[in-house]
Amino acid sequence: MLVRAIGKYKWLLTAALVTMLVEVGAALWQPSFMKDILSTMASLSLSTSGKVGKVSGYGIALIAIAVVGLIGSILNTIAAAKLAQAVSADLRENTFRKIQTFSYADIERFKSENLVVRMTNDINQIQMLLMMTFQILIRVPLLFVGSFVLSIITMPQLWWVIVVMVVLIVIVTGLSMRAMGPHFGAFQKLMDKINAIAKDNLRGARVVKSFVQERNQEAKFDKESDDLLGHNLTVGYIFAAMIPAFTIISQLAIFVAILFISFGITQSASFAQDQLGGIMSFIQYMMQIMFAIIMGGMMSMFASRGFVSIGRIRQVLEATPSMSFPDTPTETLSGDVTFEHVSFSYPDDEKPTLKDVSFELKSGQQVGIVGATGAGKSTLAQLIPRLFDPSEGTVKVGGKDLKTLSRKTLNSTVSIVLQKAILFSGTIAGNLKQGNSAATKDDMDRAAQIAQAAEFINRLPNRYDAEVVERANNFSGGQKQRLSITRGVIKQPKVLILDDSTSALDARSEKLVQEAFDKELKNTTTIIIAQKISSVVHADTILVMDQGRLVAQGTHNELVETSDVYRHIYDTQKAQGDDADE
Structure with missing residues (x-):
């Protein structure tokens, strides 16, 4: 369903992917220049003027790469936004057209208030998912793999630090996702209930006021709203614990890497000259790896709501109407x-x-x-x-x-x-x-x-x-x-x-x-x-x-x-x- 809808906008899809590659390439390229800058500054064979010239050249290259990455990021945001808006508009229109083919029995099966939520809230969730996909979700694995490979190339002796950090962050992310998954599934059902209560209350405002039922209506609404609040707070609490956990893991990994390099520096001056530049690039790649995993985890949590919404829209679009009409020529009939x-x-x-x-x-x-x-x-x-x-x-x-x-x-x-x-x-x-x-x-x-x-x-x-x-x-x-x-x-x-x-x-x-x-x-x-x-x-x-x-x-x-x-x-x-x- 979603693949067909996206395929209609190939040029926007291509633009979003190409600009994302430019943005990721710039991000991966920058740390290597930091290594060159520090290595140049630590070099014993270059004069002061020679060092200044080379560092200035690297600085200009860094600025140029940053500008290219910025332009890629801006263009990626524009392309992703246009693609998400276009696809969500098509899905909304297709869903509405499909509903027009439903019989009374089909409408009763889905419930009118449920269909309204699907055409509004669920479509919005899909739109957000598409935006995240072409801005972050696809970018995350590219950034992760690129940073992982380059970090090992930069300092191969510290490969185990990267692996341990990645394993710990993935475990924390997996446990958090497992805890939050059921709550995302409950969100849309509660939205349906809240929408139904609000719709009935507004439609029957005269009855509510005539029989002084405001308090009862408020109590019903508050119950469902409080349930939704409870799910949101639970997700918020888990999310609040994730970020500090990720930070602690990454900082410990950086500490271990610096500690290991410091031992090498105290033992050998040549080791210091060779590895001093590499440690900065290595730390930057580690931070990019951590960032990729954190963003992947965060976006996966939000994406899970989008996948729930995709399933709900698919149910409507793939539903077979209980009543169909043959494509026969128009006839003029009597009133018998x-x-x-x-x-x-x-x-x-x-x-x-x-x-x-x-x-x-x-x-x-x-x-x-x-x-x-x-x-x-x-x-x-x-x-x-x-x-x-x-x-x-x-x-x-x-x-x-x-x-x-x-x-x-x-x-x-x-x-x-x-x-x-x-x-x-x-x-x-x-x-x-x-x-x-x-x-x-x-x-x-x-x-x-x-x-x-x-x-x-x-x-x-x-x-x-x-x-x-x-x-x-x-x-x-x-x-x-x-x-x-x-x-x-x-x-x-x-x-x-x-x-x-x-x-x-x-x-x-x-x-x-x-x-x-x-x-x-x-x-x-x-x-x-x-x-x-x-x-x-x-x-x-x-x-x-x-x-x-x-x-x-x-x-x-x-x-x-x-x-x-x-x-x-x-x-x-x-x-x-x-x-x-x-």
Whole structure:
């Protein structure tokens, strides 16, 4: 996944690697000049003026190498940053596109708040990992190997000091990584929980304040936040112990090296002249080795979070959607709807929500679906636009199995207006064009008239260009439902499903909507899911659901005479003053 994404930017990748090699080469080259400078100063065969000339030349070379290394470092940072930004942007876009292919069941499986964290926090972690990789992680082994080899070449008799130092630092790093690993795995899970709590609290702010639940919400948030803090502190404590441990090991190694050289100097003047310059270079290489291991350990700790995030993004990108659409030509279908022995169960439910449901609706019919809460009305309706696939049986529209239709064919044929009116930030026109991207002003006017939304839209100064704020909080519940109905009607579908989507309308507005449907949507199969019998009393046929089964079908008058379930609902609502207009 990540290799393919990086491969798209070969020139940035090449630039990052080349500039890194320049930076590492400069860092490895510098200590050798220090050896030459000290050897020149200790030389007995050169005059003072000769020594000054050679040392000046070495100094100029050192400055030149430092400048080259600095330029390489700057260019490496720029290339690595551009590469990390480009790859993370592609991953974010690909993840979002992949999520758009998910069905409701897939969204429920991953959880919406979890997907938001993956597209934001996890992508940011991957971006940081890429930056570190092309700035530090690849540089570390190059610097380590180069310094290790050059240090042994410089003072081969002290090879064992380097080996002991490296072994001790690797042991400390390994133990620290082992201790911190589980905490990094817990970070993202806790971020998911914190995001979910914050999202629910902000979305349900009115409920929280109405029931004075601020303290309870704070307690829930504090618990998860404290858990995250605990993991972060544990990592911090381990990290705080690592640096002093590395420093002690490296300083002891330097002490042993200097001690060994000092013994040689006291015993032989020629040894002092040969090794005096080498000891400075050797110490610098030792420090570079220590730096490489320390940086490798530190970056590995942070990289472990990045690898966790890579795994989480890979889960999304490699997930196989539970629902797929064939790439077939777009068809024009009739509004016939057929259910053939359809059963359906939600993933985590033991009992089926729908059980062996069969019926046939003719194009242009107005159909009502009634039943008690939990009878399966909404689930049945959501199978028609293929928001879910049935567990058993077949759903057909226009005589065609939904599984054989392309997404474009199905979307142009079926439109659903959900009970919960969801509008997006932007403008009214932007929301309506989600139903029909090519909708003209005349199309909007017609749909708004049918949905009785024109009444308040025409009062707005900007009409269809009026702003829709977050969660459409600048509109009432009834206005949001009418805008949702407008969006569903605007593409003139063959099948229109209203899932209790007039519940927030007053009796007058609901009656006007029904009259407009009768007049303007004569060729559209209109399926109305309702709690109130009065909303479907004039339907051509009414489906009665009870505990997931279709228990009766017919007109209002027929069902009052033949269906105990329907008659009970009707009598109850009539007794409560909800008189059906017969």
